[in-house]
Amino acid sequence: MNTQQPLENMLKDIRKKALKRIDKKPPSVLAASWSGDDLLYSGPGRAIFIVLPTPGCAWALAGSGGCSMCSYIADSPLQKVSSKELLEIFKEQFQRQVEKQEINGPTAIKIFVSGSFLNPEEIPEEAQKEIFKIINEYDDVEEVVVESRPEYVTEEVLRDCCTLIPGKIFEVAMGLESADDKIRLNRINKGFTQKDFEKAMKIINDLKSDFNVRAKVYLLVKPVLTSEGEAIEDAVKSTQYAEEIGVDRVSFCPSTIHKGTLMEILWRRGSYQPPWIWSTLEIIRRVRSSVKIPAIMDTAGFGTRRGPYNCKKCNSKLKDAIIKSNINQTIPEEFECECKVKWEADVEFSDMTRSTTNLLKNH
Numbered sequence: 001m002n003t004q005q006p007l008e009n010m011l012k013d014i015r016k017k018a019l020k021r022i023d024k025k026p027p028s029v030l031a032a033s034w035s036g037d038d039l040l041y042s043g044p045g046r047a048i049f050i051v052l053p054t055p056g057c058a059w060a061l062a063g064s065g066g067c068s069m070c071s072y073i074a075d076s077p078l079q080k081v082s083s084k085e086l087l088e089i090f091k092e093q094f095q096r097q098v099e100k101q102e103i104n105g106p107t108a109i110k111i112f113v114s115g116s117f118l119n120p121e122e123i124p125e126e127a128q129k130e131i132f133k134i135i136n137e138y139d140d141v142e143e144v145v146v147e148s149r150p151e152y153v154t155e156e157v158l159r160d161c162c163t164l165i166p167g168k169i170f171e172v173a174m175g176l177e178s179a180d181d182k183i184r185l186n187r188i189n190k191g192f193t194q195k196d197f198e199k200a201m202k203i204i205n206d207l208k209s210d211f212n213v214r215a216k217v218y219l220l221v222k223p224v225l226t227s228e229g230e231a232i233e234d235a236v237k238s239t240q241y242a243e244e245i246g247v248d249r250v251s252f253c254p255s256t257i258h259k260g261t262l263m264e265i266l267w268r269r270g271s272y273q274p275p276w277i278w279s280t281l282e283i284i285r286r287v288r289s290s291v292k293i294p295a296i297m298d299t300a301g302f303g304t305r306r307g308p309y310n311c312k313k314c315n316s317k318l319k320d321a322i323i324k325s326n327i328n329q330t331i332p333e334e335f336e337c338e339c340k341v342k343w344e345a346d347v348e349f350s351d352m353t354r355s356t357t358n359l360l361k362n363h
């Protein structure tokens with residue numbers, strides 16, 4: 001069954017409505033920063049996360065409707081933010097973490113822009129450069145991580161960034177979501193192909209002999225219209241593909257239901273559920289025994305109503321085991337709980353025929 005056409009139309013509608021409902025906030029209110037334990041390339045360390053407000057993800061605003069699971073655009077000021085203002089905001093957030101003495105030992109700085117840091121329309125080049133110059137003054141900072149869609153990865157911009165932070169690792173994190181073109185294009189509406197991604201990867205790989213540049217990918221665990229079993233298979237296969245193509249580490253994002261997305265609409269109709277925490281554990285177990293690159297499972301939404309869920313008895317136990325496994329990269333132990341048989345049945349018997357039919361019938 002070809003679901004591409006109705007999905008595309010739905011996504012456009014949904015995004016249009018969601019954009020209308022956003023009540024605009026000034027850029028400085030939308031900025032944030034925090035810190036936490038993290039796995040660096042050199043081993044366990046700290047990470048400082050900084051969220052910068054930008055005009056908004058170019059893809060979400062492009063009229064395509066953007067990605068079926070993502071509502072980060074709702075946290076964007078949706079207006080031009082000048083280099084000067086962006087820089088002031090960055091300095092304020094960064095300084096806050098410095099004052100809390102968060103840069104003390106091996107540290108990674110992760111800059112989130114709810115879009116593409118390397119797109120000069122979202123972050124002007126001048127701001128990109130000044131931010132890197134500030135970070136470069138801190139010797140304990142070993143890594144700088146930015147997010148970008150692959151189309152903004154060019155040799156020139158990578159050279160510029162790397163040159164400003166000599167001796168530090170510069171990592172570009174791309175939302176590949178799935179190695180499967182059909183899943184990425186038709187179910188996620190990501191708007192780039194495996195070929196586009198491989199072009200960006202070639203640029204990164206070619207520069208590795210001159211610079212400390214690395215690539216990370218985000219993989220979405222259980223896109224819409226994907227069964228529990230298929231979600232596990234796709235996550236494992238996508239990680240194996242990422243390793244083959246030269247990606248240096250993988251970060252799994254198990255679906256949580258964002259407001260104003262196609263995913264939310266399907267969820268409300270009973271046609272979608274976020275993955276079981278069991279599935280994320282299974283993915284971690286299989287990935288740890290089949291690939292060598294570090295893989296992190298994001299556990300942020302675990303055990304919440306809109307996030308990955310097992311049962312009240314085992315949610316936090318499994319979450320803790322996965323967090324531990326993220327830091328030491330070992331295979332988590334086996335767990336048992338009475339809810340496990342339901343998960344096993346879902347993996348074995350659930351298919352997407354019902355939700356696909358519902359979707360087409362109701363639209």
Ligand SMILES: [Zn+2]
Nearest residue numbers: 311314337339
């Ligand atoms: Zn349970």
